[in-house]
Amino acid sequence: MPCGKIPYLHIMSPFHTMSQAPITPQPIKLGVLETLRFIRQSYNYPLEHSQHLRERFGDVVMQRAGRMNIVHLFGADAAQLCLVNPDQTFSNKKAWDMIIGRIFPNGLMLRDGADHRYHRRLMQAGFKSKAMQGYLTQMIPQVEETLASWCDSERTEINAYPAFKQMTLDLAATIFLGMDLGNGANRLNKAFEATVAASMPRIPLAIPGTILYRGIQARKFMCRYFLDQIATKRASNDEDLFALLCRAEDEEGNRYTDQEIVDHMIFLMMAAHDTTTSTLTSMVYLLARHPQWQDRLRAETHSLGAETLTHESLAKMTETDWVIKETLRLYPPLSTLPKFSNKSFEHNGFLIPSDALVITYPIHTHYMDEYWDNPAMFDPERFSPERSEHKRHGYSWIPFSGGAHMCIGLHFADMQIKLVIAQLLRRYRISVAADYVMPVQQSPISKPKDNLPIVLERY
Numbered sequence: 535m536p537c538g539k540i541p542y543l544h545i546m547s548p549f550h551t552m553s554q555a556p557i558t559p560q561p562i563k564l565g566v567l568e569t570l571r572f573i574r575q576s577y578n579y580p581l582e583h584s585q586h587l588r589e590r591f592g593d594v595v596m597q598r599a600g601r602m603n604i605v606h607l608f609g610a611d612a613a614q615l616c617l618v619n620p621d622q623t624f625s626n627k628k629a630w631d632m633i634i635g636r637i638f639p640n641g642l643m644l645r646d647g648a649d650h651r652y653h654r655r656l657m658q659a660g661f662k663s664k665a666m667q668g669y670l671t672q673m674i675p676q677v678e679e680t681l682a683s684w685c686d687s688e689r690t691e692i693n694a695y696p697a698f699k700q701m702t703l704d705l706a707a708t709i710f711l712g713m714d715l716g717n718g719a720n721r722l723n724k725a726f727e728a729t730v731a732a733s734m735p736r737i738p739l740a741i742p743g744t745i746l747y748r749g750i751q752a753r754k755f756m757c758r759y760f761l762d763q764i765a766t767k768r769a770s771n772d773e774d775l776f777a778l779l780c781r782a783e784d785e786e787g788n789r790y791t792d793q794e795i796v797d798h799m800i801f802l803m804m805a806a807h808d809t810t811t812s813t814l815t816s817m818v819y820l821l822a823r824h825p826q827w828q829d830r831l832r833a834e835t836h837s838l839g840a841e842t843l844t845h846e847s848l849a850k851m852t853e854t855d856w857v858i859k860e861t862l863r864l865y866p867p868l869s870t871l872p873k874f875s876n877k878s879f880e881h882n883g884f885l886i887p888s889d890a891l892v893i894t895y896p897i898h899t900h901y902m903d904e905y906w907d908n909p910a911m912f913d914p915e916r917f918s919p920e921r922s923e924h925k926r927h928g929y930s931w932i933p934f935s936g937g938a939h940m941c942i943g944l945h946f947a948d949m950q951i952k953l954v955i956a957q958l959l960r961r962y963r964i965s966v967a968a969d970y971v972m973p974v975q976q977s978p979i980s981k982p983k984d985n986l987p988i989v990l991e992r993y
Contacts, residue, residue, distance in 0.1 A: 617936035628874035641801030712774030
């Protein structure tokens with residue numbers, strides 16, 4: 535859906551004489567109503583919104599809302615600058631604190647510099663090879679049992695998004711918490727739903743009845759839920775992520791505090807099942823729309839043999855890997871990546887001021903003609919060795935962020951998605967109505983507005 539005219543933007547036209555000093559723009563202020571309209575457009579339609587901005591104003595666009603400068607940077611070079619983050623020019627914490635700090639404070643994504651490195655190093659214990667192999671062994675029977683329960687006849691209709699969401703929450707509970715949520719699953723799932731919805735509320739007021747208020751209350755419930763179990767987990771020999779974080783320590787014997795464990799678990803549980811649910815749902819939609827690729831991936835899974843899937847066999851799923859990458863290109867779970875400038879910096883002939891909210895758009899970069907052939911087309915072979923379109927620029931494909939803040943769970947997510955898709959295609963053919971087009975909500979997490987109705991037929 536087009537965004538329409540976007541008013542009151544300062545257009546930053548690049549200098550053509552390289553010897554000239556970079557310019558410092560004087561942005562035009564946005565009024566209250568214009569600011570609200572601008573936020574609504576960027577929230578609801580980040581792809582169309584960003585394409586409109588770049589087409590009209592260029593690769594660097596600056597606006598002023600209240601006392602804040604907001605700078606929009608487009609292209610893979612801009613993504614590289616912000617993700618590599620030379621000399622700590624940008625702060626993740628300052629930006630994400632403004633957006634989700636009241637709901638997900640002190641998660642790994644909301645930390646900078648040495649503090650981020652310290653917390654990431656301790657967390658790596660939960661994503662080492664031995665731990666990952668253990669996770670896969672635990673997931674296989676659970677995935678098989680769940681998929682078998684989806685279809686009790688030769689043909690059935692289900693809503694894919696909530697089905698995947700329940701599956702990934704149950705898997706996260708097993709792998710990350712080491713427990714079967716049982717009757718508590720529904721309440722915990724609702725709590726996660728409330729916190730994610732509250733991460734980007736349209737009405738940023740924490741008063742009873744608002745989305746933000748419900749999200750804060752849901753977070754309080756989850757804090758109590760995790761705090762009550764820390765002592766037991768720390769004293770155990772369990773190998774789930776929760777227990778590993780409770781026992782993790784650095785070379786000097788330093789450990790996470792109880793509150794740090796809680797903050798990390800809430801953020802990781804959200805990331806582990808919301809972003810994976812998003813990707814699985816989008817991938818199933820694309821396979822249903824393109825049955826020839828469904829057949830190709832099914833043949834690939836059968837070529838692995840009937841034995842239990844392993845890390846080695848998952849690594850052989852080359853064409854599945856192409857489809858995962860193409861899904862993440864077309865439907866990145868996070869459409870935008872905000873940073874906050876700690877200092878002024880130069881980009882494309884402009885001097886961007888300090889204390890500005892700097893936004894790059896993975897979803898926009900993923901659709902740029904400069905890097906992709908026919909970018910609106912579903913074409914997994916663009917990731918094949920013969921074409922390797924994603925290698926035209928190292929930062930043209932960035933669904934997992936990059937640099938120091940590259941998603942710590944990306945290999946876990948890849949393993950889980952391959953396992954679920956392989957088992958799904960071994961059991962079922964997937965279809966949607968011939969004229970169906972999935973309506974997508976692109977923010978805060980990409981997902982179908984109608985929960986994606988699909989048909990499963992036993993294979």
